[in-house]
Amino acid sequence: MLKSSSLTETNLLQAVINAVPTPIFFKDAEGRYLGCNRAFENYIGLNLDQLVGKSVFELFDPELAKVYYEADKALYDSRGEQIYEAQVRYADGSIRDVMFHKAAFHAAEENIDGIVGAILDITARKDAERELEKRARTDSLTGLANRFSLMESLDQALERQRQENYGLAFWMLDLDHFKQINDTFGHPTGDTLLKKVAVKLQSCLAENSNIARLGGDEFSVILEGVTSHAEVEALAATLIEEFSKPIELEQNRLEVSVSIGIAMFDTGNNNSRELMKQADIALYQAKDKGRARFQIFKG
Known part of the structure; x- marks a missing residue:
């Protein structure tokens, strides 16, 4: 039983x-x-x-x-x-x-x-959590990293630079006369252009670069492992040359150029906000000198 x-x-x-x-x-x-x-x-x-x-x-x-x-x-x-x-x-x-x-x-x-x-x-x-986190870190229009993600990546890159003592450059990029394109062709065309620009940046820059869209027509790039100022200057010149070619968009040939401000981290004293400020100053210097060019910040 x-x-x-x-x-x-x-x-x-x-x-x-x-x-x-x-x-x-x-x-x-x-x-x-x-x-x-x-x-x-x-x-x-x-x-x-x-x-x-x-x-x-x-x-x-x-x-x-x-x-x-x-x-x-x-x-x-x-x-x-x-x-x-x-x-x-x-x-x-x-x-x-x-x-x-x-x-x-x-x-x-x-x-x-x-x-x-x-x-x-x-x-x-x-x-769902990963998707929400991705959205919080990603620019919804271009799929690039957004400002929040950029700040985090830049802090991490600076820490690696301090530990491993290799060169690092930070770029701020701006499309020249983007407002005129928006006003002439409309915001949907402007948005499509920004997506094209994001793709072109990714295809032109090396794998060790971190590209973000900060808003509007403003982009940034973190370059790690650079060996010299000359290397950064050559890459910037190549990018400016690439953007001098018209972009085919919706049966229109858009003349687009970029201006680049560059801050170099090679003293060990910069933080991310200082580096961004330096690159921003250099960007406006490049625009003041006629646009479609780069300028390295000199303190």
Whole structure:
């Protein structure tokens, strides 16, 4: 009678946890699997019979098994709970964001100690968070970094420069006579032009550059790892030459040029706001000298 009651209870428990779409597993004090639900079988790619009695060292590669084992042991020794987020690869090859909820348990009647865990799929939530963060850091028109992202990137670039002592240049770029283009052809054409400019900047500049749109027709560039002023000057001259060519846009040939103000970080005393101010001063100097040219800030 007791055996029958126990069997019914076990089958009921398995039926209940199998109905739960969240992967659930439980292990004994030595880290051997005692059971799981169907969702966990789908996650790990093994069935219940293949799991029960096995340890992580029999199921996973040694490095990953060690991570799992040490986390389980810390949880069991503390007899507490663990809640943490991670990215995992499911048996079907998909990579998902999940939240692990794990806790130690003691079954008095069976005299079994162990841990139980549930794996909550939070991929949709994390995707939404990443999309919101991307929007917060991205210029909606051009897809380039925005001012907020630029400031963060410039601070990080300056810190790398201080640690590694390599050259860094910061550019402020402005389209010459952009207002006239907007007034003549309309703002939709102006917006399309700005998108074309963003693409051209990306194609002309090296991979070690960080390009942002600050607003309107104003762009910026962070160049890391530059070796000399001459290198920066040559790149600026090439860019100005490239922008001297008309841009074909909606059956119009638009004559567009750029002015560039350049600040060089090579003293170790600048901060990001000072560097931006210096580049801005140099930009206005370039415009005052006739536009379609670059100017390096000289303190």
